[in-house]
Amino acid sequence: MGRKVVAGNWKMNLGLAEGVQLVKEIEANYTSNDEIRVMAFVPSLFVSTLADTASSLEIGVQNFYHESKGAFTGEISIEQVTGCGAFIGLIGHSERRSIFGETNELLKAKVDAAVANEFEFIFCCGEPLEVREAGNENDHVRQQLEESLFHLSANDMKEILIAYEPVWAIGTGKTASTQQAEDMHSAIRSWISEKYGEDIADSVSILYGGSCNPQNASELFACENVDGGLIGGASLKADSFCSIINA
Ligand code: 13P
Numbered sequence: 001m002g003r004k005v006v007a008g009n010w011k012m013n014l015g016l017a018e019g020v021q022l023v024k025e026i027e028a029n030y031t032s033n034d035e036i037r038v039m040a041f042v043p044s045l046f047v048s049t050l051a052d053t054a055s056s057l058e059i060g061v062q063n064f065y066h067e068s069k070g071a072f073t074g075e076i077s078i079e080q081v082t083g084c085g086a087f088i089g090l091i092g093h094s095e096r097r098s099i100f101g102e103t104n105e106l107l108k109a110k111v112d113a114a115v116a117n118e119f120e121f122i123f124c125c126g127e128p129l130e131v132r133e134a135g136n137e138n139d140h141v142r143q144q145l146e147e148s149l150f151h152l153s154a155n156d157m158k159e160i161l162i163a164y165e166p167v168w169a170i171g172t173g174k175t176a177s178t179q180q181a182e183d184m185h186s187a188i189r190s191w192i193s194e195k196y197g198e199d200i201a202d203s204v205s206i207l208y209g210g211s212c213n214p215q216n217a218s219e220l221f222a223c224e225n226v227d228g229g230l231i232g233g234a235s236l237k238a239d240s241f242c243s244i245i246n247a
Contacts, residue, residue: 002202002204003205003227004228005038006036006037006038006228006241007038007163007235008236008241009041010040010235011095011232016045020049022238023053023059026238027054028238036245038245039058039088041060041061041062044063044081051084051086058087060086060088061081064077064089066110078114078119079117081119082119087120088120088121089122091123092148093165094165094170098128104144104147107148111148111152120159121160122207123148123160123161125141125165125188126141126170127141127167127168128168129168132168137184138184138187141187145191150191154196154200157192157196157204158204161204161207162188162204162207163206164181164209166210170209172210172211178220185206185226186224188225189204205227207228208229209230209232211232214234214247217229217243
């Protein structure tokens with residue numbers, strides 16, 4: 001399946017000095033290898049310093065804007081991000097969608113800007129609790145992918161990373177069961193395969209996110225279609241993050 005990835009999403013946590021310390025501790029505790037990519041999505045203000053601090057840990061941003069410059073107060077462009085030493089970003093985290101109103105249409109513009117700039121990204125998708133309770137999670141996630149991602153060419157699609165993060169599992173301590181995770185991950189892979197063919201579907205890394213921790217990571221990562229994790233709370237301490245990497 002896709003290449004293995006373990007990525008921390010620090011969200012709006014930690015100060016700069018704590019961030020520097022965490023990067024050093026993570027790098028002291030894991031040995032990077034060709035099989036697993038390890039990343040941290042950090043507050044954008046910290047990117048420059050942390051990219052200088054890190055050697056093998058990949059530093060990314062949690063958000064960016066699709067325009068290249070201009071009157072967009074408070075936003076950052078891909079060029080500004082790469083100029084500070086980060087070469088990957090998240091697109092469409094559920095907190096960006098629900099708190100900041102980002103729509104599938106806006107996310108499509110971000111996807112296009114990223115592809116045009118050869119900027120790598122993890123596209124986040126996932127259903128809220130009420131959608132799962134109504135049994136509509138597959139339709140919901142498929143629509144997120146159709147409306148923001150599935151217009152890409154096969155060549156661009158094979159470079160994409162996807163994170164499935166059921167909203168009801170984020171920060172709640174409630175993890176998707178391995179069955180729920182595997183069902184959605186294999187559904188996502190089959191939709192990619194329908195549109196782009198099996199080889200491309202197999203090359204896309206599909207990460208799971210939502211209350212992933214050192215206790216449940218190995219079980220989740222053992223699922224056939226789970227290629228790694230996007231980790232929130234448990235990425236803020238080197239010991240728990242490194243245990244997840246080792247899982
Ligand atoms: P938690 O691991 O804290 O549930 O957060 C998951 C997440 O949102 C990662 O992007």
